[in-house]
Amino acid sequence: MELPKTEHIDAKHGLRKQLLVLTAVLVLGVWAIVSHLRSLQVDLVESTTIQSASQYSQMLTVFRTLYTSEVVQKLTSEGIQVTHDYHQQQGAIPLPATLTILLADRIGDKGKDLSAKLYSPYPFPSRESRSGLKDDFAKEAWEYFNSGSQDAYVKVEDFGEQVNVRYAVADRMRASCVSCHNSHPQTPKDNWRTGDVRGVLEVVMPIDQGLAKVDQIFIEVGSLSVLLLVLTFGSIALIIFRLQEQKNRIETMNEQLASEVTERKIAEEEATAAKEEAVAANQAKSIFLANITHEIRTPMNAILGYAQILQRDSELTQDQQNSVSIINKSGGHLLGLINDVLEISRIEAGEHTLKEESFDLVELLNDLSEMFHLKAKQKGLRWQVENDFPSPKLPVVGDAGKLRQILINLVGNAIKFTDDGFVQLSVTTVHDNDYQFEIMDSGPGISKEHQQSILEPFTQGANVHDKGGTGLGLAISVKYLKMMGSDLLLESELGEGTRIHFCLNLVLSGDEDLGVEINDRVVGLKAEYKVTVLVIDDIEINRQLLHRMLTDIRVEVVSAGGGAEALSLLETNDVDLILTDLFMPDMDGLALLKEIKQQSKWEGIPLIAISASSLQTERQHYLDLGFNDYISKPFYFESVYQCLQTHLHVEFDYQKTSSGQSISSSKTKMDGQMKQDLLKYAELYQVSEIEGVIQSATNEHQDWVRIVQQFIADYDMEGLIRYVQELEVSDE
Numbered sequence: 021m022e023l024p025k026t027e028h029i030d031a032k033h034g035l036r037k038q039l040l041v042l043t044a045v046l047v048l049g050v051w052a053i054v055s056h057l058r059s060l061q062v063d064l065v066e067s068t069t070i071q072s073a074s075q076y077s078q079m080l081t082v083f084r085t086l087y088t089s090e091v092v093q094k095l096t097s098e099g100i101q102v103t104h105d106y107h108q109q110q111g112a113i114p115l116p117a118t119l120t121i122l123l124a125d126r127i128g129d130k131g132k133d134l135s136a137k138l139y140s141p142y143p144f145p146s147r148e149s150r151s152g153l154k155d156d157f158a159k160e161a162w163e164y165f166n167s168g169s170q171d172a173y174v175k176v177e178d179f180g181e182q183v184n185v186r187y188a189v190a191d192r193m194r195a196s197c198v199s200c201h202n203s204h205p206q207t208p209k210d211n212w213r214t215g216d217v218r219g220v221l222e223v224v225m226p227i228d229q230g231l232a233k234v235d236q237i238f239i240e241v242g243s244l245s246v247l248l249l250v251l252t253f254g255s256i257a258l259i260i261f262r263l264q265e266q267k268n269r270i271e272t273m274n275e276q277l278a279s280e281v282t283e284r285k286i287a288e289e290e291a292t293a294a295k296e297e298a299v300a301a302n303q304a305k306s307i308f309l310a311n312i313t314h315e316i317r318t319p320m321n322a323i324l325g326y327a328q329i330l331q332r333d334s335e336l337t338q339d340q341q342n343s344v345s346i347i348n349k350s351g352g353h354l355l356g357l358i359n360d361v362l363e364i365s366r367i368e369a370g371e372h373t374l375k376e377e378s379f380d381l382v383e384l385l386n387d388l389s390e391m392f393h394l395k396a397k398q399k400g401l402r403w404q405v406e407n408d409f410p411s412p413k414l415p416v417v418g419d420a421g422k423l424r425q426i427l428i429n430l431v432g433n434a435i436k437f438t439d440d441g442f443v444q445l446s447v448t449t450v451h452d453n454d455y456q457f458e459i460m461d462s463g464p465g466i467s468k469e470h471q472q473s474i475l476e477p478f479t480q481g482a483n484v485h486d487k488g489g490t491g492l493g494l495a496i497s498v499k500y501l502k503m504m505g506s507d508l509l510l511e512s513e514l515g516e517g518t519r520i521h522f523c524l525n526l527v528l529s530g531d532e533d534l535g536v537e538i539n540d541r542v543v544g545l546k547a548e549y550k551v552t553v554l555v556i557d558d559i560e561i562n563r564q565l566l567h568r569m570l571t572d573i574r575v576e577v578v579s580a581g582g583g584a585e586a587l588s589l590l591e592t593n594d595v596d597l598i599l600t601d602l603f604m605p606d607m608d609g610l611a612l613l614k615e616i617k618q619q620s621k622w623e624g625i626p627l628i629a630i631s632a633s634s635l636q637t638e639r640q641h642y643l644d645l646g647f648n649d650y651i652s653k654p655f656y657f658e659s660v661y662q663c664l665q666t667h668l669h670v671e672f673d674y675q676k677t678s679s680g681q682s683i684s685s686s687k688t689k690m691d692g693q694m695k696q697d698l699l700k701y702a703e704l705y706q707v708s709e710i711e712g713v714i715q716s717a718t719n720e721h722q723d724w725v726r727i728v729q730q731f732i733a734d735y736d737m738e739g740l741i742r743y744v745q746e747l748e749v750s751d752e
Contacts (some may be wrong), residue, residue, distance in 0.1 A: 047246050054242040061234040065227055066185065070174055073187035073223040077172070080120060080136060080221060081189070088116045088196070105146060117191075117219070121147070138191060140219035142208040151219075157186055158220060165190035165217045182226045191219035323351050339708070350391055374503055378529035379420035381455075382413050385447065388427055392443075396435055402442035403435075405738075408449055408631075410562040410653050412739070416453075416526035419504065423524070426497040430459045430520055433494065438463035441517070450523060452560050458521040466512040528561070542661050543673040544574040551668060552576040552593065556586045556600040556612070557630070562653070566599060569660050573672065583607025587615060595625055596668055599651070602631040602642070613646055626667040652742050658727060659746055690724060691717070692749040698728070699744055702737045710740075 092102050095113060106112035114122065117138065124136035139158060143151030153159045161173040173188045193201070193216040201218070202210045212218065327348040330336065336344065389405040396403030427445065434443045441462025448456050498508050501522055512518040545551060553575055555566045563579045570577050578593050580586035582604050589595075598616075602609040609629055616622050626648040642650050648667055651659050664670055690698075694713055701709040710732060714725050724747065731740035 043250065047250070050245045051242055054238060054245060057238070057241070061237065065234060066176055069185045069225050069227045070187060073174075073185050073225045074172065076134065076136065076223045076225075077187060077189050077221060080123065080223075083123065084116045084120045087119060088194075092116060093196075116197075120221070135224045136222065138219055138221050140191070142218065144204075144206050144208065146206075157188075158222070161188040161220050161222070162217070165220065176227070185225045185227055186222060187225070188220050188222045190217045191221050192216065193218045323347075327351060346390055346394075349387055374419045375421060376417055376419060378415055378417050380413050381416050381447070381526065382407070382409060382411070384420060384424055384427075385445070388424075388431065388445065391428075392431055392435060396443060399435065399439065401435065401438060401440075402444075404442065404444045406444065406446040408447075408653055410559075410565040414561075415529040417529045418524065418526045419500075422500045422504070426500050426522075427457065427459075429494065429497045434459050434461040434463065434518070434520075437461070438517075449559050449561070453525050453527045454523055455526055456521060456523045458519065460517065460519045462517045465514040465516050465518055466510070467514050542573055542657065544572070546671045546673055549668075549670045550576075551596050551664065551670060552578065553664075554578045554580065554586060554589060554593070554595045554598045556580045556583065556598065556604070556609075558582055558601065558604040558606075562601065562630075566660070569657060573661065575664070583609070583612040583615070586612060590616075590622060597664065598625055598627045599630055600627065602629055609647075610645065617646060628663055628667070651746075658743065662746070690744070690747045690749065695744055695747060695749060699741060702740045702744070 092113070092115075096102055101109060101112040102115055103109060103112050106114045106118070121138050124138060139151045139153065141153050141162060153162055157175060157177070164173045170190075175186050176183065177186065178184075193212050193214055195214045198212050198214055201207055201212045327344055330344045385405050385407060389403075392403055431443065431445055438461040443461045444459070446458045446460075448458070450456050494508070501508050501524075504524055506522045506524055508520065508522050510518070510520050553570055555563055555570075555577055556579075557563050557566070558581050560581075563581070567577045567579060578589055578595065580589050583600075584606050586598075586600070587607075600609045600612055607615075613627055616625070616627060627646075628649045628651060629642045629647040630651045631642075631653065649663055651663060661672065665672070694717055697713050698710060701713065710728070714728050717725060727743060728740060731737070731743065
């Protein structure tokens with residue numbers, strides 16, 4: 021089936037019209053560009069001519085000065101008379117002004133494209149006929165120079181039947197000439213003073229030839245450009261017309277295929293019955309899931325209700341309150357999981373939405389850490405949650421419920437199928453708002469043939485039926501991630517464990533203070549200290565946090581997003597200390613260290629490495645490489661301020677304690693045995709033992725006890741370990 025002939029003709033006419041309009045627009049655009057280039061060329065010709073006129077004027081002035089100093093003065097001392105009417109007196113020579121006029125006349129006689137003249141409203145009687153202010157330009161120049169201006173007076177105008185540059189400079193009275201001019205019997209003025217404007221030296225140069233050449237170039241370039249455009253669009257039009265003809269042929273073939281498709285509808289109708297049966301089966305599954313989840317919700321509501329009642333019991337110990345809190349949170353997660361059993365059917369039916377809201381990503385990870393800690397410990401697994409966030413809080417916008425469920429499903433599977441070794445959840449910042457979530461385990465691994473099938477609903481792979489479960493966890497996670505614009509990636513080998521990871525874009529919420537609280541001890545640097553710190557990190561959040569921490573205590577901060585930018589800032593800023601991230605795309609911290617060490621001008625500036633890693637061996641490794649110190653993420657006030665105190669020997673102003681005594685500004689130290697005990701108990705999550713250690717130290721170590729108590733209250737054992745590791749051992 022072909023399109024009607026009239027439609028083909030209309031389509032061609034419309035295409036031609038569009039091409040003609042486009043060609044006209046581009047021709048006008050090229051002509052405008054060439055016109056602008058012509059304007060620039062005209063400006064260039066004028067400026068070049070003005071410069072040439074300036075050089076001629078300077079040459080005449082220099083010649084006159086040289087004639088006065090080297091000729092007139094010497095000949096006068098020999099008794100030779102110097103006068104303007106030298107030609108009427110035997111053995112006389114012309115005055116400098118007279119010689120300048122003669123030289124200007126000769127220049128005009130010999131050269132057709134250049135003339136010069138010296139004129140004044142106060143000429144000697146012999147020069148009255150050729151001097152004076154003859155036209156508007158001369159009058160304007162005279163007024164211009166007498167107004168006090170020291171610059172040249174320049175105009176481009178028609179002069180002598182051609183376009184010329186008229187360039188004028190002031191002829192000022194020299195000290196050696198004042199006496200002669202005032203005493204000369206024919207002088208038109210007898211009150212001359214040094215510096216008075218006694219005349220105007222004008223140089224006239226035509227620019228007609230240059231302008232004519234510019235016009236010729238303008239016409240040639242414009243014509244060639246327009247011709248090239250016309251040829252180009254002609255070729256394009258020809259190609260498009262041929263493509264249009266091919267399109268018409270393809271449409272004809274599509275019509276033929278459409279008729280064949282119609283013939284196949286009979287076969288599709290036969291498949292409809294099977295499809296309806298599948299829909300009915302899916303509805304039956306949804307009804308079953310709804311019923312079973314309803315039955316489970318009833319006892320779960322009772323569990324959660326009584327957990328909330330217990331949380332309000334003031335007689336419970338802090339440890340009991342924390343345990344009830346974990347029960348309540350875990351029960352809530354379990355209830356959410358029950359709901360998600362039904363949700364898998366809703367997802368498949370397309371009945372799902374994302375709930376975008378602000379939540380604390382660090383708090384979510386801490387909840388997961390608490391939730392799976394006991395379960396991993398019961399199986400003898402090493403359970404670890406890591407992140408490279410700069411702050412103990414990170415408010416972002418996203419669907420917290422679905423992200424929580426994804427991580428619960430993935431971590432739960434890892435712990436379920438791992439009998440020995442470790443399970444680790446880590447979150448790293450890929451870019452400012454992009455975060456990679458990674459779950460690794462040392463379990464049995466997954467064979468290649470089962471890696472795709474286990475992502476389907478109700479599928480668990482081979483030889484795992486004794487582990488229990490519905491087989492929905494991975495399927496729900498995959499579907500949720502699709503909704504969030506991400507994919508679940510699985511890497512595994514039999515006997516070598518499993519790595520599952522995905523990347524999400526989570527923008528910072530409107531509250532971007534990252535949960536930073538103002539330190540309740542350090543108020544700021546003492547007034548006599550002025551400190552500037554260079555902060556280097558490719559992640560903007562990290563730079564913002566360190567900037568906030570440092571400026572709050574009156575430290576000047578210069579920020580750079582990479583090593584190359586940092587080196588540029590070091591050239592223009594006086595920096596007392598450098599805080600640099602270790603892993604950056606353009607120039608990492610180690611490369612920056614080497615570059616700075618090679619420059620003697622930056623010798624003595626402490627260079628502090630910052631990173632998400634807190635392993636003591638790695639810390640020592642970077643110290644051995646040449647860094648002056650090491651601070652791990654997340655950043656804590658105590659670590660950053662202690663680093664300033666250690667390497668810059670500054671002192672701080674502190675907030676007063678309740679008794680009115682200021683806290684000591686000495687560097688925080690801890691008894692060696694207490695440090696060992698705290699590290700050991702924190703690694704084993706033995707809270708009661710930690711409380712016993714700090715209870716015995718309360719009276720003599722007030723400076724670190726309060727900080728340790730806060731870590732205990734937050735159940736942040738990883739943070740406690742990092743803090744204690746950075747404390748120095750006292751000499752006691």
